[in-house]
Amino acid sequence: MSVSLLVVSAGAIAGNIPAIVQAYPTVNETLIELLTTIPSLFIILTILISPKVAQRIGYKQTVQVGIGIVCLAGLLPVVTTSFTSLFLSRILFGVGVGLFNPLLYTIAAGLYSGGHLATVIGLQSAFEGIGGMLITFLVGQLLVTGWRYSFMVYGLAIPILFLFGLFVPDIRPTTSDEKEAKTGPTIDRTLIYYLILLFLAVTVYMSIAVKVTGLLYDKAIGDATDGSNLLAFIGFGAMTAGMVFGKTVRIFKEWTIPVSFLGMSIALLLLARAPNLWIASLAVILCGFSFRTFVPYVFNEVNQKSQQATAQTALLLIFFNIGTAATPLTIAYLQHLFPFLHQSGLFYGGAVLMLVLGGGVVVVGKVGFMMRMSDSRKR
Structure with a gap:
């Protein structure tokens, strides 16, 4: 955690x-603005080699090793005066995060199973938001x-490294893990299904971070400070979802994804029609909660269930980061194609997309259930 x-x-x-x-x-x-985004690129690249x-x-x-790199790279700007060194430190920061990010799920799966694993993965999601x-x-x-001194916050990695080394047991790779590292992940239909859903959901979710302040100005109900506060409320919804994720999955089971997408759809519709900051705040909390219920579920x-969990988790994380990084470009391209996707229209469009995706998940689930029933009868 x-x-x-x-x-x-x-x-x-x-x-x-x-x-x-x-x-x-x-x-x-x-180039200076890239300091905030360049780590994401190297997180994506390093995730690919982390299992190996x-x-x-x-x-x-x-x-x-990943935590150690994050600590050193995070603290380097405190003592360096060269912009080149500062830029390289951000690259190394992404490398460090990319090394440990996919392995957190693997270690959790090696130590827990069933409902306990679901609870732990939900808590991981909550702690990311926190x-x-x-x-x-x-x-x-x-x-x-x-x-420069604000980078001292990354000194938080020092006690984390100590606690992880002291309390977390090592897990050993299984034979399937070793084979997986050599051959790479199997891209099956279920994984492709999850990758597509993840990319689309991340894009819709991140559209709030990119466009919510502009929406507040357009509606004349808030300013940049209010937009920043709404982003914090998204984090609050995400944190809450992670805390109760285990219970949520036990209640909704295979319906968790469509229920999550319905929640996002309602949240985006509320945001598009919000007459004041109270409704907008409620909307973003619901969106954060719904999205961070979907992500840990996947x-x-x-x-x-997968025999290649580590490599497939890495692919999911890559698509998550690509979707996040590409959101501004994706939105700009869609708005060029469909001019009505401006201001409130963007959130109406997102609401419709999530509703359609949720309905599609229900249809796919029912078709799969009918096929399994047909196969069992034949046997």
């Missing part, structure tokens, strides 16, 4: 950008002492 606090912490330094621009007036501003590294040096050791909010808050508090299913 403590390691999960670091998973989404790369973007926490976004508030530093104006100060860094002033500190390096000769550096292109776009783990096969060579061990799962626990790979996670420890980590994002906590580290962003601490960066803001430290920023008053100077932007990861839980893969780790519970």
Whole structure:
């Protein structure tokens, strides 16, 4: 759980950008803005090799190396004055997160199973949200002492590394794990189904982060500060979903995905029609809760049922990060094709898409059930 606090912490330094621009007036501003997003690219690239590294040096050791890199890379800007060193530190930060991110699910699956595993994966999701909010808050508090010192927040990785090494047992790769590392993941229909759903859901979810402040201005119900507060409320909804994920899955079972998508659809519709900040706040909390119910459900299913859980989890994380990074471009392209997807129209469109996806999941589930029943009768 403590390691999960670091998973989404790369973007926490976004508030530093104006100060860094002033500190390096000769550096292109776009290059400085990349400091917040360049880790995501290297997270994607490193996730691909993480399972193979783990096969060579061990799962626990790979996670420890990743945490150590995050700690060193995170703290480097405190002592360096070179922008080149600062930029390289952000690249290394992404490498560190990419090393341990997929292995957290593998270690959880090696230590727990059934309902206990579902609960642990839900808590991992909750702690990712908590980590994002906590580290962003601490960066803001430290920023008053100077932007370099705000990077000291990544010193949080030191006690996390100590606690992980002291309390988390090592797990050994199975024969299937070793084969998986050599051959790579099997891309079956179920995995493709999850990848498509994940990419689309992430894009819709991230559209709130990208466009919600503009929506508040368009409706004349809030400003940039209110938009920032709404993003915090999304995190609150996501954290709550993770805390109760085990119970949610026990209640809804195979209906968890369509119920999650219905919740996102209702949330986006509320946001599009919100007459005030109270309704907008309720909408984003519901959206965060629904989305962070869907995401751990997919990861839980893969780790519970797949014989290639580590590699398939890595693919899911890659699509998650690609969807996140590509959201502004995806939205711009869709708005070019469909001009009505501006302002409130974007959220109406997202609501319709999630409703259609939820209905599609129900249809696919019923068809699969009927096929299984037909096969059992033939036998």
